[in-house]
Amino acid sequence: MFFRPKILDCFSSYNKAQFAKDVLAGLTVGIVALPLAMAFAIASGLKPEAGIFTAIIAGSLISLLGGSRVQIGGPAGAFIVIVYGIVERYGVSNLLIATALSGVFLILMGAFRLGTLVRFIPVAVIIGFTNGIAFLIGLSQIKDFFGLSIEKMPAQFFPAVRTLYQAADTVNLFALAVASGSIALIIFWKLFQDRLGYLRHLPGTVIAMVVATVITTVLELPIDAIGSRFGGIPAGLPHFEWIPMSWSTTQFMVAPALTLALLGAIESLLCARIADGFIHDRHDSNQELMAQGIANIVTPFFSGMPATGTIARTVTNVESGASTPIAGIVHALVLFIIVLFAAPLAKDIPLASLAAILMYVAWNMGEWRKFIDLKQFRLPYRITILSVFALTVVLDLTVAVEVGLLLAFITFIYRISSLSRCEIADAQAYPALANLQGRIDAYRIYGAIFFGAVKLLEKIEANLPTQTLLLDLKNVIYVDSSGMDTIAELAHLCKVRKVNFIICGLDHQPYEIAQRSGFIDQLPNDCLYPDIVSGIEAVTHS
Incomplete structure (x- = not known):
């Protein structure tokens, strides 16, 4: 079926026990998502509510329409660098256009069944840009982590480093203490979580944020908070607002939108594959892309930001016992309830604590061990x-x-x-060749004959025999159009020089492309044999 959300396949054996586990998992993930959604939005140059709105709207749509049973969607750390750059260069209004366009591209990718192609991106490329994004996230949080007096951080690396260096003497020791304490508490909570009894179900990031907020408020520490910088978070979801679009501005958003779509597709499908390993299920990659696309088209009309599958929240969802998309929908409802009833409390959350949370997320996001083990890999x-x-x-x-x-x-x-190679067939392997010395040159070719390996045939072309040339292609698994053209040129050269040309073992894909190219029709009947033995016998009896 072209469009079939995974949730439709989850109710055939659904029961109360599964529903209870899904609700509990949704509650847990909703609490985990709260500080992350705000932190991702702030780090992207947006207001904190943009992250929460995205987690609510996109998170519910991705769970409702997606191709994975347990994937949690929402704002992701991988988007921070891209979104911040778009906001700085084009403004928030154009970010909304780019996000909606990326949704269109994601839907087209899913509709044209391109979900599996994302898996062809090499691991080295994925690790390289994932670590690069994690590094930039950490760099972007130095300002709030140390409480530096910087009005606006540049998006580019070298200007950002220069700005941080110039503001190094403006460190706020209170902010540094809150940030350091927050990250220390997160690490402590992670290390000793199993010994904390019932409290182990609470995420360390939330504990650190709450403790930092209480300390900052009680002691009235002079550091930036959500309220002092953004004026707090509105209680309730934003109203639908049409995005003003015109070709004069939209055309410049195509490239950023493609970047968002590509990154979102990679991130969501990698996340879905990881989730598959936990629950022993197989996601529908194309359905997932279409769901991601719909979510990214809808959220900009409610002041949201780009969304994708999120690995940390998905893993938390699975570990909390989730088995169906109901958990993802519950997670969005939990965030909605928090926004309705607890939004005023968010104004006291210190930005230094959120910076510490993002530092921790960036560290866990990067696969730094791969850099340490680089010497084990090829150049x-x-x-x-x-x-x-x-x-x-x-x-x-x-x-x-x-x-x-x-x-x-x-x-x-x-x-x-x-891996492709050419060997001379000798009399030791084929005794019949002993009586044909001087009359025939026989070659066995292995591997693939494509544009990168045609030099094998070019070497044969440079040393043509005087009577008969035999090519054994039994061990050739693939021939492309360039390879077929080279074989045809070799056959033509043999015809011009009056050299008998014999091909043996042409089968499967090589035979198919030889037929489609018309090469088979150009060959005389006595030039094509099923194997090298029959080809040699034909020369012997000629």
Whole structure:
């Protein structure tokens, strides 16, 4: 079926016990999502409510329409760098346009069944840009972590470093103490969570945020809070508001929208695959992309930000006992209730504590051990991962992915071409050749004959025999159009020089492309044989 949300397949054996577990998981994830949603929005240059609104609206839509049983959608740390850059360069109104356009691209990707293609992106590229994004998230939080007096952080790496350096003497020791205490409490909670009894169900990030808020309020510490910078969070969801669009502005949002769509697709499908491993189920990647697309089209009309599948909240959802998308819907309802009844309390949340939470998220987001273990990998892998990381940090994620894919493509071609080889068939392997010395040159080709390996045939072309050339292609698994053209050129050259040309073992894909290209029809009847033995016998009896 073209459009079939996973939730429709979850009710055939659904019972009260599963519903209770889903509700409990939804409550847990909703509490976990609260500080993260606000922190992601603030770090992206938006108001904190943008993250909460996105978690509520996009989170419910992704769970309701998605192709995974347990994936939780909402704002993600991976988007921070991209969104911040769009906001700084084009403004919030154009971010809403880019988000809606990215939703259209995601729907098209799912509709054209392109979900599986995302899996073809090499691991080195994914690790490179993931670590790069994590590094930039950490860099962006230094300002609030240390309480530096910086009016606005630049989006680019070098200007950001220069701005931080120039403001290094404006450290707020109270903010630094709150941030350091928050991250210490999060780590402590993580290490000793199993010994905390019933409290172990509470996430360390929420505990750190609550404790930091209480201490800051009671002691009246002179540090920035949500209320002092953003004026608090409105109690209730925003009203639908049409996004003003015109071609003069929308055309400049196509490239940022493609970046958001690509990153959202990668992030959500990676998250869904991780979730599959936990629950031993298989997600529908194309359905998931279409759900992500719908969510990203809808949320901008309610002042939201880009959304995707979120690994940390999805894993929390699974570990809390969730088994159906009901948990994701409950998580959105929990956030909605918190906004309705507890929004005024958010004004006292210190930004230093949220910066500490994001520092912790960035550290866990990056696969830093891969950098330590780089010496275990081949040089092309090392070059790819380090290039993508450096380009993500210094230039742009889009450029980094493009260069990374190019490097991976070149590496792949080189490796496949190196696996293809050509051997001379000798009399030891085929005794019948002993009586044909000087009359026939027989070659056995292995691997693939494609544009990166046509040099194998070009070497044969440079040393043509005087009477008969035999090619055994039994061990050739793939031939592309360039390879087929090279074989045809070799056959034509043999015809011009009056050399008998014989092909043996042409089967499966090579035979199919030979038929489609018309090469088979151009060959005389006595030139094609099923194997090398019958080809040699034909030369013997000629």
